[in-house]
Amino acid sequence: MNKGIIMEIKRNYAIALSDEGVMDKIASKQNMRVGQKIFYFDDDIIKTTTNNISRYNSFMKAIGSIAALFLIVFTFFHTIKSETAYAVVSLDINPSIQIEADSNLKIIKVEGVNTDGKNIDFTDMKDMTLDDGIKKIKEKLIEKKYLETNKDVLVGIAFVKNGDNSNYEENLKVAIQSTFSTEDVTLTYVKGDKEAVDEAKTKGISLGRYEASLKVDDETKKKIDVAPVKEITASIKDKDNVTQWDAKDEKDVKLTPVTKPSSDAITEKPSTDKPVINAPSDNKDTNTDANKGSEGNSKPEKNNDVLELDPEVPAQTDKDGTSTPPKKDDVINIEPNNGGVIQNNQTSGKIDESPNTTQLEPSKNQQSVIDKVVK
Incomplete structure (x- = not known):
């Protein structure tokens, strides 16, 4: 069956x-x-x-x-x-290196364009992110000592498809700049398109060198495939659609200037070294009434820089014509910061304004003689 x-x-x-x-x-x-x-x-x-x-x-x-x-x-x-390139990036230091990446910033292929570039093995970079791949390229350049003397990098960027590629381009530039920022290099960016990529392949040069050949003078254009990168970047830095980024500028610390205040805005605080001078109080209980006014209210805080004196007390005369010296209440207590008390005994209610005059209180014998003369 x-x-x-x-x-x-x-x-x-x-x-x-x-x-x-x-x-x-x-x-x-x-x-x-x-x-x-x-x-x-x-x-x-x-x-x-x-x-x-x-x-x-x-x-x-x-x-x-x-x-x-x-x-x-x-x-x-x-x-x-799926392997079609979305973006093409070229790096010219001395070796010319060209990268093809997909729309997800993943590397499809990396190859050397000139002789020095072809002597470097890039086969281990497939499927890396652009960020990791560019870091790997830098490591290979350092290993070959290309970055010791070459501090100018020509960067070519082109997108195979037209459209809004600003975010992609920004991410790409951040990856390049963050990678080479430690090497004190100057990056010069030029932009192309799909036709520029094809033309560069036909001429056997990188995308960056091809775009630069459209902007340099005729003499440099003739040797664009072997011209030093520094010479190329110097001749195109002021051209249209060319931008530069210097790693040294990123390292400069920007200090905010300190504005000095005007003389009117400065308030001078009283020195703490000045002694505190308090006028004597009629109330002997200094602990309870020193800060009270006549009506029991708290007195305003006194200015330590002002010497306050009680009104002058005139000398008193007895009925028999005897002059009586002022009471001890007229004594001025000067209290410096160290807590000591200096007493100045006055012989009359008036203060002698002469700075060189010293007043002495008469002794008992002298006072008796004065009393007899007065009588």
Whole structure:
């Protein structure tokens, strides 16, 4: 017994494809339909010598081959499409290096363009992010000692597809600048497009050198493939669509100037070295009434820089004409910061304004003589 699928139904027979891949012409039966799985016996097979079955078998094999080929081609082109570059970035130091990256900032390919670039192995950088890949390129350049004397880098950027690529470009520049900021280099950026990428490949130079060749003088243009990068960047730095970034500028510390206040705004605080001078109080209880006024309210805080004196007390005269010296309440207490007390005993209610005059209180014998003279 054979097992197969109905491939075609005619009026008097049907074509079945067996599990062995053989087309058999079998007797048609009621309710047969195309695509139906059936079991049939050898007796159901119609023996024929015609070439129809052979031609049908050949046709089906051809269809199968075409389907397989189409699947292979589709897979191939799908892979190629996913590997298509979205952006092209070139770095010219002395080696010329060109990077192709996809829309996700992943590296598709890195290759050297000139002789020095081709002597560096970049095969280990595929599928890296642009940030990691550029760091890896810097490590290779340092290893080869290219950055010891070459401090100028020409950077070419181009996008294969038109559109708003500002975010992509900004991320790319941040990756380049953060990587080379430690090497005190000057980056000079030029921009191109897909046609510029193709033209650069045709001429065998990097994207950056090709774009620079459109801006330099004729003499430099003739040797654009071997001209020193410093010479190229110096000649295009002031051209349109050329921008520069200097790592040294990023390291400069910007100090905020300190504005000195005007003389009017300066308030001089009283020196703490000045003594505190308090005038004597009529109330002997200095602990409880020193800070109270006549009505019991608190007195305002006194200015320590002002010497306050009680009103002058005139000398008193007894009935017999004897002059009485002022009371001890007229004594001025001067309290310096160290807590000491200096007493100045006055002989009259007036203060002698002469700075060189010293007043002495008469002794008892002198006072008795004065009293007799007065009498």
